[in-house]
Amino acid sequence: MSVARFVDERGLKAFVDALAGSRRVIAPVAKRGRFSFEEVSSADELRLDYDVTILPPKKVFFPPAQPIVRFSEGEVESCTCGIDTVLLGVHFYDVKAIDQLDYLMRENNADWDYLCQREATTIIASNIQTVSPRAFWDSVGTHVDPQGHDAFLTRIATGYVYEPRTPKGEALLEHGPFREATAEETAEARQVNESVMGTCPERLGYTTEEIAERVRDAYGNEKLWDELAERCFSCGSCNTVCPTCYCFDVLDSWNLDQKSGTRTRYWDACLTREFAAVTGAGGSRENFRERHSSRFRHRFMRKTTYLNEKLGGPACVGCGRCSQACTADIADPVRVITTIMERTS
Numbered sequence: 350m351s352v353a354r355f356v357d358e359r360g361l362k363a364f365v366d367a368l369a370g371s372r373r374v375i376a377p378v379a380k381r382g383r384f385s386f387e388e389v390s391s392a393d394e395l396r397l398d399y400d401v402t403i404l405p406p407k408k409v410f411f412p413p414a415q416p417i418v419r420f421s422e423g424e425v426e427s428c429t430c431g432i433d434t435v436l437l438g439v440h441f442y443d444v445k446a447i448d449q450l451d452y453l454m455r456e457n458n459a460d461w462d463y464l465c466q467r468e469a470t471t472i473i474a475s476n477i478q479t480v481s482p483r484a485f486w487d488s489v490g491t492h493v494d495p496q497g498h499d500a501f502l503t504r505i506a507t508g509y510v511y512e513p514r515t516p517k518g519e520a521l522l523e524h525g526p527f528r529e530a531t532a533e534e535t536a537e538a539r540q541v542n543e544s545v546m547g548t549c550p551e552r553l554g555y556t557t558e559e560i561a562e563r564v565r566d567a568y569g570n571e572k573l574w575d576e577l578a579e580r581c582f583s584c585g586s587c588n589t590v591c592p593t594c595y596c597f598d599v600l601d602s603w604n605l606d607q608k609s610g611t612r613t614r615y616w617d618a619c620l621t622r623e624f625a626a627v628t629g630a631g632g633s634r635e636n637f638r639e640r641h642s643s644r645f646r647h648r649f650m651r652k653t654t655y656l657n658e659k660l661g662g663p664a665c666v667g668c669g670r671c672s673q674a675c676t677a678d679i680a681d682p683v684r685v686i687t688t689i690m691e692r693t694s
């Protein structure tokens with residue numbers, strides 16, 4: 350097992366500056382009063398005290414708009430290539446979401462447009478120093494441990510404890526003035542991470558299994574879903590900010606020569622009206638989820654029920670981004686699930 354290391358505040362800055370001088374480093378920074386994962390050139394930009402970022406770190410491997418191939422007459426050239434990257438400061442709930450995407454993108458036909466950048470990235474997770482106002486990560490999928498990180502960084506009173514989890518995490522140590530952590534420092538890091546559990550402002554009071562069963566049973570309760578989705582604008586913001594959503598659309602854009610162009614994939618959102626619309630023979634149209642309540646229900650079935658067996662837990666990690674992003678304030682999984690549980694008991 351890898352040995353935990355310690356670095357003080359100044360040493361951490363030197364570490365991050367050295368990393369940024371040798372490869373791409375993406376980390377949380379302040380952005381218009383909130384936080385965002387962005388490329389940093391200096392440790393001074395870092396905000397490891399962030400609560401939650403506007404968009405999840407999945408955007409590093411699965412960008413909102415990703416060119417996948419360029420084509421010219423009969424020639425097709427892939428745009429996919431992995432850039433050596435350190436993704437620093439990922440909270441554990443977002444690591445759990447990345448674990449889900451890793452599984453889904455490797456399943457069946459491997460998605461190399463995702464996996465190339467995923468494999469070129471070293472993830473340093475970090476402890477939660479500030480809890481976001483709509484978070485509930487300490488009461489959802491609590492039996493699921495975060496896996497896909499290469500090191501874990503915890504802020505303690507005197508500095509930081511860095512725990513390598515993989516050889517990639519271990520290899521970064523040469524960039525900073527680390528020393529072996531003492532037993533007291535390691536114990537303090539453990540206590541810091543334990544003490545944040547139970548501090549979320551929102552809470553799910555039911556197990557994953559209870560929720561999955563009852564939400565599925567409520568599928569046919571149209572009156573309830575109409576009521577829950579009544580104020581939905583079908584804007585798709587709740588999908589866009591979600592770390593576990595992975596639907597995309599693919600569009601070809603043609604250059605002026607009408608012979609060449611680019612195929613790009615874009616994040617898609619199942620709450621939008623057009624998501625499930627298809628064109629049939631003779632130009633006929635069909636929309637499999639025409640009503641906004643059907644789309645709203647679909648999202649909750651996906652988050653609480655449909656994928657549980659495959660993923661080993663719910664497809665919601667409790668980040669609270671959807672609750673914050675929803676203008677109508679109806680997307681909050683805690684409120685929706687609690688209403689379903691109370692109304693159908």
Ligand code: SF4
Pocket residue numbers: 580581582583584585586587588620621674675676677678679680
């Ligand atoms: S639930 Fe809220 S965020 Fe989601 S589509 Fe409806 S209005 Fe938009």
Ligand code: SF4
Pocket residue numbers: 587590591592593652664665666667668669670671672682
């Ligand atoms: S459904 Fe909402 S709370 Fe759950 S992971 Fe997605 S954005 Fe976060």
